Each structure stands twice: as C-alpha cells, then as structure tokens.
Amino acid sequence: MGEKSLDLATLQALSSRMGRERWRVLSDAAQVVANYLACHPRVEAVRYPGLKADPDFPRAANELVGGFGPYVAYRAAGEWRLWEADDRDAREQVMELEMRL
Template sequence: MGEKNLDLATLQTLSSELGRERWRVLSDAAQVVANYLVCHPRVEAVRYPGLKTDPDFPRAANELVGGFGPYVRYLAAGEWHLWEADERDPRDQVMELERALGT
C-alpha cells in the first residue's frame, strides 16, 4: 500500500493546505475514480473515505469539509495501490486506470 499516511487528521491538514477550491476539485475526481474502481472486475477492494462502504466514512463525513481528499487505495492482483487524483478530467483519470488494470 502507498506510504502516505491517510488518516483523517492528515486529510484535514491537507485540505487546509490545498485550499477549498482545489480540495473540492481533487476530492470530486477521487470520488469518481473510487466509484469506478468499486465496480471494476479486477479490483478486489477499495478504500476511500467518501465511499459509504468504507469503515472511515461515518467519521470522515463529520470531520472533512468539502470532500474526502485525493487519495484512493485499491487492491488489485493481491497488491495495494495508491491513486492520487489530480485536476485532470476524472474521465481521463479513469481511462488511465483502465489501461493500467489491463482490461
């Protein structure tokens, strides 16, 4: 799994550092990516605090403002990966992941 510490306190700090607008853009892109990965046949598990199925969702929904952050962790082929969403169109990011997952 990625080396970044992804606890909610770290995400709150990152939110402050990025500013409201950039945080929202990155969070929105990550939400799209996470929802895509949940449905992907080669992905075994997804961790993103913006997913209602994520164990951190209840706390994240109360503690994070304006989104859930840019980091999505996913398990594919028995290995955890960390995706960091960026400002590109979320569809482009999904297509990049689709190519990486080899389907």
C-alpha cells in the same frame, strides 16, 4: 502500502494546505475514480473515505469539509496501490486507471 488509507487527521491537514477550491476539485475527481474502482471486476478492494462502504465514512462525513480528498487506495492482483487524483477530467483519470488494470 497496506489496507489502511490515509488517516483523517492527515487528510484534514492536507485540506487546510490545499485550499477549499483545489480540495473540492481533487476530491470530486477522486470520488469518481473510487466509485469506478469499487465496481471494477479486477479490483479486489477499495479504500476511500467518501465511499459509504468504507469503514472511515461515518467519521469522514462529519470531519472532512468540502470532499474526502485526492487519494484512493485499491487492491488489484493482490497488491495495494495508491491513486492520487489530479486536475484532469475524472473520465480521463478513469481511462488511465483502466489501462493499468
């Protein structure tokens, strides 16, 4: 996958297709997952435009409406992976990720 997360134009287009309510639900879950991964000792790096440490955060905060999207990129064991948040409770998604790490 590489270090780069999805570009903001792609996320804006996805937001339009998804609809405001679904975008918000998935963005909220992804935000929880991203914060969890950012603190995890086995995770080397996290890319999510909703994290203040992400280089895309300033632009994303101005350009994305209603959240930052469902995708969280993270590097563990030297490999980049992409997590896509879903409709489940964010805690359930975090527990699933914990089992993978």
